[in-house]
Amino acid sequence: DLPEDLGWVKEIPEISVEEGIRCAGGVSSYVFSLNLFYDTIEGGAEVIEKAWKDGDIRLYTVKVHALKSSARIIGAQALSKMAEELEDAGNREDLGFIGEHQEALLAEYRAYRERLSRLKPADDADDRPPIPAEELTEAMGALKEVIPQMDYDAVEMILGDLEAYRLPDAEAARITELKKLLKILDWDGMEKWLDG
Numbered sequence: 001d002l003p004e005d006l007g008w009v010k011e012i013p014e015i016s017v018e019e020g021i022r023c024a025g026g027v028s029s030y031v032f033s034l035n036l037f038y039d040t041i042e043g044g045a046e047v048i049e050k051a052w053k054d055g056d057i058r059l060y061t062v063k064v065h066a067l068k069s070s071a072r073i074i075g076a077q078a079l080s081k082m083a084e085e086l087e088d089a090g091n092r093e094d095l096g097f098i099g100e101h102q103e104a105l106l107a108e109y110r111a112y113r114e115r116l117s118r119l120k121p122a123d124d125a126d127d128r129p130p131i132p133a134e135e136l137t138e139a140m141g142a143l144k145e146v147i148p149q150m151d152y153d154a155v156e157m158i159l160g161d162l163e164a165y166r167l168p169d170a171e172a173a174r175i176t177e178l179k180k181l182l183k184i185l186d187w188d189g190m191e192k193w194l195d196g
Contacts (some may be wrong), residue, residue, distance in 0.1 A: 002027060009034070012115050020075025032160050033073045038116045040070075040180045045109050051186065052102055060098070061090030066184050079108050131165035143178075147190045155182055155190075 002009060002017060010017050017030075024030035042068060051060035067084035082105045089097040139158055146154035159182070162175060174196070181189040 003031065006031065006034075008118055009116075014076055014078060014112075014115065016075040016077055018075070019077060023073045023075070028160070029156075030074070032156060033070070035115070035163070036118055036179050036183050037070050037074050037076075038112065038119045039169060039176055041110060041113050041182050043180055044070075044183075045106050048109075049106060051153040052098065057090055057093055057095070057098075061087055063184075064090060064105070070183060076112065076185075079105075079112070082108060128164060131162070131167055131171075135165065136167070136171065142196055147187070147194055150187050152182070152185070 002021075009015060020034070021027055021030045024033050044063070048060065048063045048067065050070070051057075051063055064083045064086045068080050068087055071080035071083060072076075082101070086098055086101060086105055089101075138161055142158050143155065146158070155178075159175065159179060166172075167175060179189065179191055180194060
């Protein structure tokens with residue numbers, strides 16, 4: 001079952017927690033996926049919007065496919081279904097269908113910012129301990145080892161461990177960026193991230 005402090009997620013009518021946990025493969029993966037989904041909503045929506053405006057149907061199709069999968073993993077079945085229909089339209093190059101349904105998809109996707117807003121407490125309510133310098137150094141060293149091996153589970157586990165701590169602003173921003181890259185499986189981007 002979900003941790004007590006996340007019980008409210010079950011009250012969101014658009015999310016089936018049971019289905020999400022089943023798709024994610026367990027509660028801890030589900031909680032990680034839920035946080036990752038929330039953190040990447042705005043960036044993900046912007047990329048989809050820009051790809052459509054630029055007429056880059058190939059990128060558009062790839063991005064709505066990723067949304068279909070990530071929405072399914074958190075149990076957002078209606079959003080996943082909308083993304084699947086637009087992915088199919090992208091594969092058929094059915095621009096009329098995309099044009100008709102694109103705005104509705106983005107509105108539904110962005111609505112999750114509000115629905116899941118309780119995942120991120122206000123900054124002043126962040127009572128996590130600051131990360132010890134050696135823990136941060138160790139985590140970064142571990143990421144340097146596992147990212148070149150494309151070891152998704154190991155990267156996810158390290159990021160999960162970092163969640164327990166409050167990070168310095170610069171590092172927090174970098175970790176958020178890495179989470180976004182992991183979500184879309186951009187291993188080249190992650191390798192570049194390591195050099196940043």
